[in-house]
Amino acid sequence: MSRSAHPAGPSHGHPLATIEPATPPDLTVLNPRVWSANVTRQAGELAVAGVPATRLAAEHGTPLFVLDTDDLRLRARAYATAFEGGDVYYAGKAFLCTAVAGLIADEGLGIDVCTAGELAIALRAGVDPDRLALHGNNKSVAELRLALEAGVGRIVLDSHLEIDRLAALAAELGARPRVLVRTTVGVEAHTHAFIATAHEDQKFGFSLATGQAEAAVTRVLGHPQLRLVGLHSHIGSQIFDTGGFEVAAHRVVSLLARIRDTHGVELPEIDLGGGQGIAYVDGDDPQPAADVAARLRQIVERECGLAGLAVPRLSVEPGRAIIGPSMLTLYEVGTVKPIELDGGLVRNYVSVDGGMSDNIRTALYDADYTVVLANRLSSAAPQLSRVVGKHCESGDIVVRDCWLPADLAPGDLLAVAATGAYCYAMASNYNRIPRPPVVAVAGARSQVIVRRETLEQLMANDVGWDPVSHRADSAVPVGG
Structure with a gap:
């Protein structure tokens, strides 16, 4: 094979468990090269073009693609x-x-x-x-x-x-x-x-x-x-x-x-x-x-x-x-699970309400992303973390290696930067999860430009079958 990953996806287990992690960055800083031009913090909360992350999540739900x-x-x-x-x-x-x-x-x-x-x-x-x-x-x-x-x-x-x-x-x-x-x-x-x-x-x-x-x-x-x-x-x-x-x-x-x-x-x-x-x-x-x-x-x-x-x-x-840089994805944290790694390290596995169905690039290409706590500032110490999705797949990873506040809890919002390219475009309904909406933001207002899929839409093409026509006594014999 041309890559080192497992045939079913990226390497299973803890590939970096024996590696001493780098020094944690300042978790309050937003690198302007990574984030779109109108992403700021307002009273500690992430905002896009003046619209706070909590308002976006409340109005449109999560996961949510947000276009600046x-x-x-x-x-x-x-x-x-x-x-x-x-x-x-x-x-x-x-x-x-x-x-x-x-x-x-x-x-x-x-x-x-x-x-x-x-x-x-x-x-x-x-x-x-x-x-x-x-x-x-x-x-x-x-x-x-x-x-x-x-x-x-x-x-x-x-x-x-x-x-x-x-x-x-x-x-x-x-x-x-x-x-x-x-x-x-x-x-x-x-x-x-x-x-x-x-x-x-x-x-x-x-x-x-x-x-x-x-x-x-x-x-x-x-x-x-x-x-x-x-x-x-x-x-x-x-x-x-x-x-x-x-x-x-x-x-x-x-x-x-x-x-x-x-x-x-x-x-x-x-x-x-x-x-x-x-x-x-x-x-x-x-x-x-x-x-x-x-x-x-x-x-x-x-x-x-x-x-x-x-x-x-x-x-x-x-x-x-x-x-690519003009869009971010908002997720809601569902669970936080600390896992002890080799050498006494601890990594928090942070599970969010999306995953490889809305961003498969990490699984396909070992892609790197930047992620931050979006709904508040935290004074807690940085904790080595891995942001994972909700799919029944061990390769369902959104951000493989990152630092997030140690007090991260269910209900917090995370923002992943630079998800405008090849994320929604490659989205799927794996595990029968509806695809997220896309919201455009400008002038302190948001507008849905791609609706969230519904369970009804997922079922629309599932036409079922007629059991009568498939009974054994009504089937045409092979060669008949």
Whole structure:
């Protein structure tokens, strides 16, 4: 296996039981890199845009995703400004609902979608289809048809079968979509193996090293129904430096030069993907959008100058960097269980009313998060803790290692920072738990933008069965 975790999830037991824990931080401090811009403490209580955590919990219940909408606007605007003259695509897969899609479009960003569901949400929100890009390694005929009929601005091609499939649909519908060929550039970002997407042995794109990318370009150019406008690459996620992009840009631009020399075509666009990192914990150091843009432009301009190419229009996909820091999750503490570890250490297992059904990233990626007591300040000593969910699964961990006040008690509220990306989007109904709501907060007011699921909704698709038609004496014999 490529990771050290147990096949059923992260390591069971107490993997850090024999490790002396670090010095506890000041539990009253809110790191502005980790928390959204409008998260503060008011009389000791956590507040989002002036709305106290206790009021949010009382009005909307817990678990609860809370979106700082002004913070989201600022982050979207920062990327739109930094990449002016190019295109910025918000990652629909990070989190998408009609309210967020509309807000993102208002700030001048496009949206990348990868399923009919994400496309439908963007269209329902009134997003201009020309500002949408359709991704995915296995787009169905129905999804491609929907994209063509809607007039999606870019379709990123991912296989030879898809090239032919899209060409046939375009001919049938009388369309000529703009397409990009996704290239696998052989750069493995310094990130978790499961979210590094440009090395050769993975499902996305056409390999540069084996000549598949050039063959794909030739195939697309052979279909007059398709309008090839550029190349796409993506080297991973949660990236804090631009070193990988330098290598990727060099290889993508080299392919642009070969396409010019072979086919006499200079493609006008490149999309370098993105995956810019965010601060989940104190040690994370994300780059400002302006710095990322300046460096990427410098890299592309230098490589194109060396290759004798005109500088193409640059597109990026910042991923979690836009929505991730703008949201937090509120939980209510249900139980606190002290567990004695090796060496005399004690860890409090703090169980909350959510878990891996609303944030599976800790179980999947060993992700780190910052958590604080949200409903009050405490003068109690910091206690080594682990925040866990309510699911019947030993890997159901929200925050693996953290410090919380030793007097934490049932009914207290905890806030987990930076849960805007890939938390609600990957939520499930494991153990038949309804998914939480999402509340947008601005100007000291909160508004539900995604309702809490109900038990009735969970049962809506459970149609049961007719026992009469399944009686043994009414069944058709095998081979009958």
